[in-house]
Amino acid sequence: MDRPLFIGLGELLWDVLPGGDQLGGAPANFSYHAAALGAVSLPVSTVGMDERGERALRELEDKGLSTVGIAVTDRCPTGYVEAIVDDRGVATYFFPDDVAWDHLEINEAARDAATRAAAVCFGTLCQRSADSRRVIEDFLRRLPPEAVKVFDVNLRQHFYSPEIVRTSLEQADIVKLNDDELVVLSGYFQLTGDASNQLRQLRERFGLELAILTRGGQGSLLVSATEISDHPGITASLVDTIGAGDSFTAMVTVGILLGLPLTEINDRANRLAAWVCSRPGAMPAIPAEFRLIG
Incomplete structure (x- = not known):
């Protein structure tokens, strides 16, 4: 098959960790792991015209990802986040x-990629600003x-x-969430019963193809369905959990x-996420054995 184009849409940032900075952001992590699995992959985000932004672009390129979908702005600094890892690696x-990324810009290369995308991953964090929320909604309409x-x-x-969660679910085909997030969504949408029933209700209410709970x-x-x-x-031999959920999603x-069976998909995703947990940072080198395409 032709290699499909996967897009990670949203925040690109630096995780500031005790051991040093690690490049991350869930959409960028998704792009990296999709590429490791054999897809053509493109992160779409915005960085500042500063040292962190230059370093982010260099590191993406060093990891084999195209940066043509990353806009550069002089309005705001490149995103970063202070990440504190507990003794469980969380x-x-x-x-x-x-x-x-609070002022997300879609450049010409990203607009063109939207028309050819096979899959796009997006989340809530980049939608914390009204500007970026509108940009993400417009991008999804171009697919x-x-x-x-x-x-x-x-x-x-x-x-x-x-409102952000509901609108995002209405635009999605697949939803991925963890235990804590399921509790929040259960309150928002009056989901009842055990986790399986709550996911079924969520899937049916929003017409989703698949609902994913990571635990x-x-x-x-x-x-x-x-x-x-x-x-x-x-x-897993746990180092930290950063990026594991994004590898699972990819x-x-x-x-x-x-078109793989759901049971096989679930097993492959757990094995990859466990491997990522055994390495530091969100974008460790992925062994070729995990590759599915090409």
């Missing part, structure tokens, strides 16, 4: 306000009808609302496009 994030739109709920601090070391639950796949998880999206 990161807590503190985001400064008014950074480059081909068959493009798969993946909403990674990714709730951070207070940067979300019922950290306890595995994951995938619910489609015809299948439920419950995976117990893979034991693997599931590739698997769906390839």
Whole structure:
């Protein structure tokens, strides 16, 4: 098959960690992992005209990603986040306000890519500003009808609302969330019963193709119209969890496009996420054995 084009749409930022800065942002992480799985991949974001922005572009290129979809602005600094990792490897994030991706720009290369995309992943964080929210909604309208739109709920601090979550779900084909985020969405949309029933209700209410629940070391639950796949998880030699969920999302999206069985997709995604947890940072080198395309 031709290699499909995957787009990670939203924040590109630096995780400021005790051991040094690591490039990240969920959409950029998704782009990186989709490329590692064999897709043509393009991060679409905005960085500042500063040292962090220059360094971000260099590092993306060093990791084999095209930067043609990254706009550069002199209005705001490149995004960064202070990430504190606890003794379980779980990161807590503190985001400064008014950074480059709060004023998301779509350049000509990104607009052209939208018309050819097979899949796009977006979340709530970049929608914390009204400017970027409008830009994301417009970008999603440019996609081909068959493009798969993946909403990674990714709730951070207070940067979300019922309206942002609802609108995003209405635009999505696949939703991915974790245990804590399911609690929030259950309150928003009066979801009842166990996790499987809540995902089914969410999927049916918003006409989703697939609902994904990740449960950290306890595995994951995938619910489609015809299948439920419950995976117990893979034991990992934990360094940190940064980027693991994004690798999971990329693997599931590739698997769906390839038409793989849900149980196989779930197992592959858990194995990749466990491997990412065993390495520092969001974008470690991925072994060729995980590649699905090409």
